[in-house]
Amino acid sequence: MGKNVLLVDDSSTMRKIIGRSLRQAGIDFENIYEASDGLEALEVLESKKVDIVLSDINMPNMDGISFLREKAARPGIKDIPVLMISTETGDDIIGEAKSLGALGSIKKPFTPDKVNEVLGPLL
């Protein structure tokens, strides 16, 4: 059975671009789920089988850091791996994301090769 990914970004454009980059990088997912903020992402994780999450940080309603914190407190979903995709690159905020369980980060703008380089080893 193939793997499923959840893309979390308040920009529908960016969700499409990330999905396209995954295909261009040769990374095939059986299902690509989408959420526009952390709250929607938690709902998807509670209702679907998701193997990995690619999440933005700056989002309305619930940002990426709060999403990681809330996810870590929910036993059923806390171990699902998360990779951040964001304009944020500062050691403080990326460090906080990693301390809350994020496996790494990809800076926007990005190429399909960069997505493959960071995401590939995690699958």
Added chain:
Amino acid sequence: MIDQAAVGEEIVKGTKDVFSTMLMVELESEEAVLNQRLALQSNLSSMIGLGGGIRGVLAVHCPASVAKAITSTFLGMDVEELDEDVKDAIGEIANMVAGNLKVSLAENGLAIDLAIPTSVVGESFNITGVAKAQRVVVPLRMNGELFWIELMYVVN
């Protein structure tokens, strides 16, 4: 203190990086305009608030034809009008340009925070609201058509 000309150069560099990486398009740039309030012939502007070491706004101003061309190239589909896809796409361009500027300013010891982008459709935008603000407007061309990145800021 921020060197305005240097900020203009960083905006050009960061915007060209966004377009070459995400859209596979090479932009041309013109000389930055400093501290002048220009009536830009824009039909869509995406703005992102800046806080922390500075307060102000970074905006991408596009005529309709450029906004549609950017979105069409970004999404790989035909775009007929200034709809939600276009507002979202130009907002994301503003977000990435501001993100690159944030990295550049951080390397020079100035930490800034970014808000969520907002896009508006209209005509001939003129941003006001920050007293005694510095202003940098960078004209850029995509396939020969002009659009602008504007930074208005006060150093805290």
